[in-house]
Amino acid sequence: MRPFIHLKTKPVPLKASKLREQLPALLAQTLVVGGILYVALQLFYNTQANLEARNIASGFGFLSVEGGLPINDTLLPYSPADSYGYAFLIGTLNTLFVSALSIVLATILGVLVGVSRVSRNWLVARLGAVYVEVLRNVPLLLTLFFCYSVLLAFLPSPRNSMVPFGDIFINNRGIFMPRPEFLGAMGWVGSALAAAALASFLLMRKSRRMRDVTGRGLPAGWLSLGLLVGLPLAAYYLAGRPMTFDTPELHGFNFTGGMVLRPEFSALLAGLVLYTAAFIGENVRSGIESVDKGQIDAAKALGLKPGLIMRKIILPQTLRVCIPATTNDYTSLVKNSSLAVAIGYPDMVSIGGTIIGQNDQAIEVIGMWMAVYLTINLVLSMGMNWFNAKVQVVER
């Protein structure tokens, strides 16, 4: 195992003589910073003057004006009578939603791809390699166009919908599903779920302590699962099944009611997941290959089963290696979601583009885009860095 060395240095107090030594350097740095600030300020004033000279309004006042733009795929209720600002928020939520879902799915697929790359099975390993090479080396935009075209070519018209089971309809307008509608008594089910979560947390802790002391824990995983499923289910039936379904129905051109996953969303999700999983797969492979063979041999010699070796020895060390690279892939994924505009998914960039088209306040909207992406990715990086610090080897 590679040793992790932490160098800890105390700041040395600056003495008068030292200060004299460093004075030229300090002066130079101040000058450079001042110069940069000056140029930035000039740019700002020049822009303002140019905008005014061209009679282009500036400022964020337009955000409260009724936008009138249509958005088909929204997470919150929306109508064209809402303001530009709210429309932008709808787009931001769409960006967040598709990014979050893609990150989860890309991670799952990526781990599978990474594991398959190091598989001893020749076919599985080759399939993994082909997957990685194809997806990694084709521009994402083409992958998106491909996914979208394939979806549209493959899916039938609403009248000839595929019905896999129940009230689920699949056609080229989307996947239509019944939407659950919660009644008041659903609160009991929620409370039961919260209680189950608390109980399983306590159970896990108790099990860990018992294992530390006696070497044998409780089957906490299975018990927790039972609690998490059983309690809410029992509450649901005791409360008199407080849930109805709004089922989709075919009216004229299209289905109404229910929930819908539109092809634009599905294609974007598929494209982002397939593309990013190739990169994550490589991270996972490098992580697995970084684990010393000797450790696995030692584990085998101790009689550990392959599954346990993977879970307890390889995987924790894999995480350490692949998290930093995967953080990059996550942030890329968030940024790549802006390609949504090409295949008709109303993400933040698509809606912001329309707002620019109607107001020509490009600088403001571009600033908002940058601020949102920066915020999302900084939060994401912070979370990943925290996680990374947690899985590093703790030196005693």
Place this chain on the structure above:
Amino acid sequence: MKLVGKLLLSIMMVAVASVAMAGTLERVQQNNVLVLGVSEGVAGFSAPDSNGRWTGFDADMGRAVAAAVLKDPEAVKFVPLASKQKIVAVSSGQVDLSRGTTWTMKRDGKQGVDFTVVLFYDGQGLMVKKGLGVTKGTELDGASVAVVSGTTSELNVADYARANNIKLETVVFDSKKEAFNAYVAGRCDAFTTDVSQLASLRAGASNPGEHVILAETFSKEPLAPFVCHGDNQWKDLVTWVLYGLIEAEEKGITQANVLEMKEKSTDPVVRRMLGATGEVGSFINLDNDWLVRAIQAVGNYGEMYDRNFGPDTALNIPRGHNNLWTKGGLIYAMPIR
């Protein structure tokens, strides 16, 4: 993607400090080239042909202006611009003149551009597949409509649905081609944009007969070439070159007979506008042969229209509103005197 273009434009807004202020006419004459903003390829309006030469109604318009100003109809630099970019490109001075675009109060008053002459009265319409049996837009309740972003068409289609109390699922695409493809693939029941562009796209479809353009339009789209706001000298010049082309059609002056008309016509109006008498060219800072050169380059308004939209073209858009006022249309030139 387009993001890069937008960023570049914004940077340009920052960087171009005084170029536009210098006066567009001087700039055009100094550089000896007219920078014309065109579409990214709309057959009939502006699109490169198989030899890479830009052709179409807007390209002709630009060549006429270049012929009048620079005495060379080919002294035009064509800059393809997305719908979203075209206004800022003009207001920032990146291009001297832009293709015809819907003249609206906001663009005119608030977005730093001035419009010249309406050369094409257009309107937003709907295209559906023949098999659907739809004849009116209001029959599309619940349907999916493919829309192109960055233009007024998103707003118009939403207004139309709200005004008629019908529900339309709009799927907004960044490019016209993707929107049209989604419609052809059956993702959307209808495709909406200006009728001229519907005709243009239909002409390029694999089976044009399969699509019908509904007679109803739900917006006024008067397409007028536009220039940077506040440069009256340049705006006047472009305006009167275009009026000259319209007046030429009314007076029967064509590409073929323009020189003959200049010499032999006895009509005082014709003699004035072609520079045989008077000095109308100086009113817009040009010499007296300004209009002769423009007509020699592209013909009169009617010839321009027929070359690009006439019955012999794939688009085949009837003149309708775009006929001369003397023939029941709206095309009318102010008096050249």
